[in-house]
Amino acid sequence: MAYWQWGDDRSPHVVLCVHGLSRQGRDFDLLAQAIVARAGGRVRVVCPDVVGRGRSDWLRDPDGYQLPLYAADMVALLMQLHGQAPIERFDHVGTSMGGLIGLILAGHRELPLPAPVHRLVLNDVGPTIDAGALQRIGLYLGKVGRFASLQEAADAMWAISQSFGPHTPAQWLALSQHMVAPAAQRTGEGTAKLSSVDAPADGPLVLHYDPAIAVPFRAITPEIAAQGEAVMWALYDAITAPTLLTRGAQSDLLSPPTALAMTQRGPRARLVEFEGVGHAPTFVAPAQSAAVTSFLFDT
Numbered sequence: 001m002a003y004w005q006w007g008d009d010r011s012p013h014v015v016l017c018v019h020g021l022s023r024q025g026r027d028f029d030l031l032a033q034a035i036v037a038r039a040g041g042r043v044r045v046v047c048p049d050v051v052g053r054g055r056s057d058w059l060r061d062p063d064g065y066q067l068p069l070y071a072a073d074m075v076a077l078l079m080q081l082h083g084q085a086p087i088e089r090f091d092h093v094g095t096s097m098g099g100l101i102g103l104i105l106a107g108h109r110e111l112p113l114p115a116p117v118h119r120l121v122l123n124d125v126g127p128t129i130d131a132g133a134l135q136r137i138g139l140y141l142g143k144v145g146r147f148a149s150l151q152e153a154a155d156a157m158w159a160i161s162q163s164f165g166p167h168t169p170a171q172w173l174a175l176s177q178h179m180v181a182p183a184a185q186r187t188g189e190g191t192a193k194l195s196s197v198d199a200p201a202d203g204p205l206v207l208h209y210d211p212a213i214a215v216p217f218r219a220i221t222p223e224i225a226a227q228g229e230a231v232m233w234a235l236y237d238a239i240t241a242p243t244l245l246t247r248g249a250q251s252d253l254l255s256p257p258t259a260l261a262m263t264q265r266g267p268r269a270r271l272v273e274f275e276g277v278g279h280a281p282t283f284v285a286p287a288q289s290a291a292v293t294s295f296l297f298d299t
Contacts, residue, residue: 012088018098024054026178062212082114107235124280127232142214163278248277
């Protein structure tokens with residue numbers, strides 16, 4: 001599992017930022033820089049590419065592309081980081097799928113973490129996920145496309161990502177450049193490693209992830225979803241860390257009733273909503289990143 005690191009690599013304060021289902025760790029470039037600046041450089045911000053995405057390896061068995069393995073990978077990463085320099089404070093910031101991973105890390109009492117979750121940020125996700133949003137995601141997940149240029153890829157991604165809210169063309173291009181890789185790097189179905197590059201300009205390009213991440217997603221039945229929801233609420237109710245819940249005011253994944261319930265039970269999350277944004281805030285806008293940095297560092 002590849003990861004991106006910002007700040008002081010010896011700092012005892014680690015902030016782990018974990019991306020959404022079809023994204024990758026470079027989504028957090030601007031937020032990571034804001035966190036480092038707010039901490040005066042005295043923090044280690046780590047942004048992994050979850051397995052199957054970005055520069056991380058692909059799994060041979062696509063059934064592994066599920067939350068238990070992702071959470072186990074984060075525990076392994078944290079223990080590796082702890083071995084490099086002891087972790088005394090651990091904060092978790094997670095967008096969508098990354099938030100569910102954080103929910104597991106914060107709510108499961110028996111995980112061998114080097115330090116318990118000190119502060120938790122859940123970005124536009126909760127234990128209950130709206131079924132309509134899952135159907136929408138299922139329409140494009142696993143379709144890696146084929147693009148003649150970075151701009152063509154960025155335009156195609158914008159067509160399905162306008163719920164992220166207003167971005168300038170330059171901002172969107174910056175978010176998009178790590179979402180693609182040369183198609184020539186694909187060496188086999190289901191076993192290849194597809195690495196993103198810094199600034200691909202010429203095609204053919206494809207999206208950075210293993211198409212097989214869609215296999216377990218499409219196998220979810222209403223019964224499986226209901227069981228998973230019950231488990232996630234139990235984990236959420238077990239969280240004791242101060243929790244910030246950020247939400248796009250027009251989100252179709254995190255409903256207002258679920259967000260409200262999250263403020264009234266478990267850690268009683270502090271809710272911040274961003275107008276003009278759906279699923280999910282990208283923390284590119286200064287007001288969005290400021291909400292996170294203030295929560296992490298203000299007493």
